[in-house]
Amino acid sequence: MYLIPEQKYQRIQKELILATIALCCVFLLGTLWYCLVEGWSWEDAAYMTVITLATVGYGETNPLGNRGRLFTIALILTGVINIGYIVNLFTQAVIEGYFQEGIRIRQQRRLMESLSGHYIICGFSRTGRQIAKEFRAEGVSFVVIDSEVESVQRAQTEGYIVYQGDATLDESLLRVGIERAICIVAALPSDAENLYTVLSAKTLNPGIRAIARASTEEALQKLQRGGADAVISPYITGGKRMAAAALRPQILDFVDGILSGSDRQLYMEEFLLEPAYCPFVGQTLQKAKLRSQTGALVLAIRRTDGNLIGGPTGDTVLMPGDTLICMGTAEQLRSLNQILGPIVSQKLRKPKQS
Incomplete structure (x- = not known):
């Protein structure tokens, strides 16, 4: 329609x-x-x-x-x-x-108002469509915002929650619940638009995680200075992946399979340690026995100060606010989620079904 x-x-x-x-x-x-x-x-x-x-x-x-x-x-x-x-x-x-449009818009507004802890995708071009596809596969709630009628039509046809508007404007971001969102992805075709979007998002919700797309090295640096938590350049990332595919093809296939879950065997997930729920805060990994109880492997620990501990040993102490980066099967990750109190994932979701 x-x-x-x-x-x-x-x-x-x-x-x-x-x-x-x-x-x-x-x-x-x-x-x-x-x-x-x-x-x-x-x-x-x-x-x-x-x-x-x-x-x-x-x-x-x-x-x-x-x-x-x-x-x-x-x-x-x-x-x-x-x-x-x-x-x-x-x-x-x-x-x-x-x-019919009036009914659709009223339903859309009610749906927007009910969103909480969701993701916002700005731009439904090729990059935005792929992001939406991955989000749907991961089972997270998200909303798409785009100013083009054709893009809005396509997003609605594919069954996504979509709002037609300019993502660089505060009014549009407020319409999609920016103050209740946990992450915004600026995938607009223009670097300037992505920068404006990040600045507006951080102003309206300082705690939101902002991911932005950059076409040039200069834009990448400006977006970082503008408050983006992560900046992705398709050209730089694509070049690195192509080099990795040429030099270390098996490693790349393994990592891709884990991140996307395409092999349906192993998954990677991150968990946030909350002192009020996690009974193992203050204990070492050896004493917590997470691996023996669940089979999941703790690959790394991100401290609250940003320090990353790769390959933590049994003597590594679990601290309040730590983020555990774990790998395992869907069942192992669900078991890990349960024994930690339950622990709350930063993605606010359970591991995908195998």
Whole structure:
């Protein structure tokens, strides 16, 4: 179904309201004239106005002079023009799906208001579509925002929650619940737009994690200075992956399989240690026995100060706020999630089913 842009929906709605108000004013004017100038009762004045505007041809309720008949002619013309305009707007609204669009927009707004702990994808180009595909595979809640009607159509066709608007504007970000989101991905085609989006997002929600796309080295540095937590350059990343595929193909295939879950055997997941829920905070890995209890392997630990401990030993102490980067099967990761209190994943999801 063809989508009517929200701006057009609002314009038609406004015009219908104004036309209805104008018709009410014409009715009031006619009633006041017949009542105050012609000296009729309120009932006769209102009845005469209605049959005049409706052009039913019942005739005069009471005798009219030349002045009254001239006013009636003007009232008929005004009413016909006004009613014709309303009928034309109504017909246009029906043909172009105004009422269906109104229902869709109201449902969309309610859905946007209910979102919490979600991800925001800005831009539904080739990069944005791939990100949305990965998010759907991971089972996380997200919303797409794009200013192009064609992109919005495509996103809705694929079943995504989508909002049509300019991602660089605060109003658009507020519409998609930026203050309740945990991550925003700026995948717009322009580096300047991505920078504006990151700046707006960080202003509206300082705690949000911002990921941005950069086309050049200079844009990458500016986005980092603008507050982006991670900046990805498709050209740099693509070049590194191609080099890795040429030099270490087996390692690359293994890592890709774990990250995407394409092999359906091993997965990687990250978990945030919360002192209120995790009973192992303050213990060493050896004492916690996470590997022997679940079979999952702790690959690395990210401290709250940003320090990364790769390949932690049994003497490594689990501290409050640590993020565990673990690898294992879906069942092993679910078991790890349960014994940690349960521990809360930063992605707010469970490992995918195998």
